[in-house]
Amino acid sequence: MSEIPQAKVLLIEAGGHENLFMDIPLIVNLLQLSDELNWKFQTKPSDKYCLGMIDNSCSWPRGKVLGGSSVLNYMIATRGGAEDYDRWAKMGNDGWAYKDVLKYFKKLETINMPEMEADVAYRGTKGPLHVSSSTYRTPLAEAFLRAGQELGYPIVDYNGKNMIGFSYLQSTTVNGTRASSNSAYLHPIRQRKNLRVTLNSTVRKVLIDRRTNRVIGVEFAKDRRIISVFASKEVILCAGAIMSPQLLMLSGIGPSDHLTDLGIDFVHDAPSVGENLMDHIAYGGLTWLVKEPISLRLIDIFSSAYTSDFLTRRSGPLTIPGGCEALAFIDTKRPEEHSGLPDIEFLFVSSAIIGDLIQPIIMNFNNKERDTSYKYLGKHGWSILPLLLKPKSRGRIRLLANDISVKPEITPNYFDDPEDVRTMIAGIKNAMSVGRTKVMQAFGSELLNDTISGCEKYKYDSYAYWECAIRTLTITIYHYSGTCKMGPRGDATAVVDPELKVIGVRGLRIADASIMPEIISAHINLPVFMIAEKAADIIKEEWGYLKKSQS
Numbered sequence: 001m002s003e004i005p006q007a008k009v010l011l012i013e014a015g016g017h018e019n020l021f022m023d024i025p026l027i028v029n030l031l032q033l034s035d036e037l038n039w040k041f042q043t044k045p046s047d048k049y050c051l052g053m054i055d056n057s058c059s060w061p062r063g064k065v066l067g068g069s070s071v072l073n074y075m076i077a078t079r080g081g082a083e084d085y086d087r088w089a090k091m092g093n094d095g096w097a098y099k100d101v102l103k104y105f106k107k108l109e110t111i112n113m114p115e116m117e118a119d120v121a122y123r124g125t126k127g128p129l130h131v132s133s134s135t136y137r138t139p140l141a142e143a144f145l146r147a148g149q150e151l152g153y154p155i156v157d158y159n160g161k162n163m164i165g166f167s168y169l170q171s172t173t174v175n176g177t178r179a180s181s182n183s184a185y186l187h188p189i190r191q192r193k194n195l196r197v198t199l200n201s202t203v204r205k206v207l208i209d210r211r212t213n214r215v216i217g218v219e220f221a222k223d224r225r226i227i228s229v230f231a232s233k234e235v236i237l238c239a240g241a242i243m244s245p246q247l248l249m250l251s252g253i254g255p256s257d258h259l260t261d262l263g264i265d266f267v268h269d270a271p272s273v274g275e276n277l278m279d280h281i282a283y284g285g286l287t288w289l290v291k292e293p294i295s296l297r298l299i300d301i302f303s304s305a306y307t308s309d310f311l312t313r314r315s316g317p318l319t320i321p322g323g324c325e326a327l328a329f330i331d332t333k334r335p336e337e338h339s340g341l342p343d344i345e346f347l348f349v350s351s352a353i354i355g356d357l358i359q360p361i362i363m364n365f366n367n368k369e370r371d372t373s374y375k376y377l378g379k380h381g382w383s384i385l386p387l388l389l390k391p392k393s394r395g396r397i398r399l400l401a402n403d404i405s406v407k408p409e410i411t412p413n414y415f416d417d418p419e420d421v422r423t424m425i426a427g428i429k430n431a432m433s434v435g436r437t438k439v440m441q442a443f444g445s446e447l448l449n450d451t452i453s454g455c456e457k458y459k460y461d462s463y464a465y466w467e468c469a470i471r472t473l474t475i476t477i478y479h480y481s482g483t484c485k486m487g488p489r490g491d492a493t494a495v496v497d498p499e500l501k502v503i504g505v506r507g508l509r510i511a512d513a514s515i516m517p518e519i520i521s522a523h524i525n526l527p528v529f530m531i532a533e534k535a536a537d538i539i540k541e542e543w544g545y546l547k548k549s550q551s
């Protein structure tokens with residue numbers, strides 16, 4: 001927005017600055033432990049999922065820092081498939097088909113992988129966000145790709161024409177360190193006179209002129225002061241899928257009965273605010289041990305060889321995002337077809353996540369699950385997290401008080417739809433076949449098969465056993481989305497229209513993961529960057545700074 005000299009932009013962020021420690025790819029797990037950097041949400045206890053966690057509650061981290069969750073995330077760079085966006089368009093979201101959004105995916109990136117740069121139909125070379133591949137690889141990563149070939153899958157650029165197949169990880173990194181939305185977009189332009197940034201500033205609500213239903217500004221708290229700022233053009237909410245609906249509701253836009261119960265004066269009855277909550281979940285119990293010391297272990301991270309590689313050359317194992325080296329997209333329902341949308345992703349981690357020191361802590365494992373995991377502490381191994389890409393289940397966000405400092409109630413409703421259970425179990429079965437390939441067996445890979453605590457009454461490897469297992473070790477992949485759904489005006493489930501304007505008031509837009517009508521079949525950080533790029537163009541057009549034909 002600040003490219004327009006006449007525009008004045010104020011960016012309001014609750015957190016503080018990003019620093020180098022946050023930008024070392026391998027240790028990303030540790031960031032979630034910080035109270036300063038992480039909002040630390042917890043899901044409402046359930047007897048259907050997150051059963052292996054303390055109080056049956058999953059931890060939902062969120063970045064509280066300039067750059068938001070792009071500073072806390074695993075840097076995995078995926079766009080999703082063409083059909084993902086074509087489905088958005090079919091729901092009535094004109095301008096959001098793949099042919100419309102592809103140019104933003106190209107515009108936002110500079111790709112640092114020579115073998116893909118030539119694919120100019122899909123890849124970009126001039127954007128602010130660098131997308132790279134680690135220069136360091138364990139032998140396990142190459143083996144995983146060869147296992148895919150053994151199973152009949154192609155090796156693909158999943159951000160190119162076709163995403164089904166096996167691939168090395170592409171990450172939002174440059175020179176071996178994290179590229180966040182802050183470092184990619186904000187650093188280079190911080191000196192612009194028409195851009196102000198205020199940190200440690202928590203927005204309490206959006207200010208609305210009740211006579212005209214026009215949004216006139218926001219109120220935020222900084223250094224124990226309450227400050228009101230006014231916008232002559234518009235306010236854009238980018239607080240993410242948990243806090244954007246929270247802020248809407250605190251501002252009087254939400255389900256009227258819910259707001260009335262909490263004593264919030266409602267401005268516009270919008271029953272869909274906070275509904276349609278989606279996330280990607282994985283099963284967290286698939287680790288294979290290997291005999292040779294070839295995997296990444298936390299206890300080695302701070303060894304002098306690793307750190308000196310990183311400090312002197314920005315290379316070596318510390319440049320691997322959270323130990324994730326490769327991934328695969330598969331369609332369990334049409335395994336022979338290698339086109340279209342996948343229903344499962346395998347996230348390949350070249351370490352034993354059962355046996356990791358930090359994983360059980362950040363996942364909030366209860367004592368029993370921690371004990372199982374810590375039996376294997378320090379072992380070498382590899383893991384697959386099978387992710388359910390198009391969940392049918394929907395959750396919701398609700399307020400618990402008329403107060404920004406009270407965290408909202410998060411009900412993910414994981415595995416509410418039985419089809420989600422079936423697809424996830426098919427994903428587990430497919431992942432187990434990777435472990436049985438000749439190339440993985442050559443490492444002596446052995447699947448850890450301890451019965452999951454709480455699932456003792458089921459026969460190991462039966463359907464009922466796996467259903468219990470996924471409801472127990474339910475691992476979020478942190479892709480909260482959908483809670484301020486985009487749809488055409490007239491669609492009762494829509495919160496924003498296809499120009500991202502909040503329906504029912506004027507002068508307010510939302511540009512973040514909350515607008516996704518349906519979650520993308522991949523990690524959603526790049527899709528959020530795309531939404532932001534497109535939002536900027538939509539706004540520039542509306543105010544006459546950009547001709548329609550240019551965009």
Ligand SMILES: Cc1cc2nc3c(=O)[nH]c(=O)nc-3n(C[C@H](O)[C@H](O)[C@H](O)COP(=O)(O)OP(=O)(O)OC[C@H]3O[C@@H](n4cnc5c(N)ncnc54)[C@H](O)[C@@H]3O)c2cc1C
Pocket residue numbers: 012013014015032061062063064065066067068069070072073074075076077078201202203204238239240241243247404477478479480511512513514523524525526528
């Ligand atoms: C641990 C983790 C790992 C992830 N790994 C990946 C990955 O590898 N690949 C991938 O594609 N995606 C990943 N994601 C998801 C991805 O990072 C997010 O989907 C994306 O960053 C969401 O962007 P957003 O703009 O919707 O929200 P956010 O990035 O969460 O931004 C919201 C911002 O608003 C601020 N804010 C909120 N409320 C207020 C308020 N009241 N006042 C002021 N400021 C406020 C927050 O502090 C934050 O800076 C991960 C996420 C997490 C948490």
Ligand SMILES: *[C@@H]1O[C@H](CO)[C@@H](O)[C@H](O)[C@H]1NC(C)=O
Pocket residue numbers: 174175
């Ligand atoms: C990456 O490192 C190279 C060599 O040190 C340097 O020239 C380049 O500017 C760096 N790129 C970025 C975006 O920091």
Ligand SMILES: *[C@@H]1O[C@H](CO)[C@@H](O)[C@H](O)[C@H]1NC(C)=O
Pocket residue numbers: 015016199200
């Ligand atoms: C924000 O708050 C933190 C912790 O209170 C403080 O260390 C930091 O200096 C503050 N930053 C700004 C820009 O106000």
Ligand SMILES: *[C@@H]1O[C@H](CO)[C@@H](O)[C@H](O)[C@H]1NC(C)=O
Pocket residue numbers: 446447449460
């Ligand atoms: C568990 O794994 C061990 C070692 O690979 C194997 O001997 C045993 O048969 C497995 N148990 C089950 C129930 O599959």
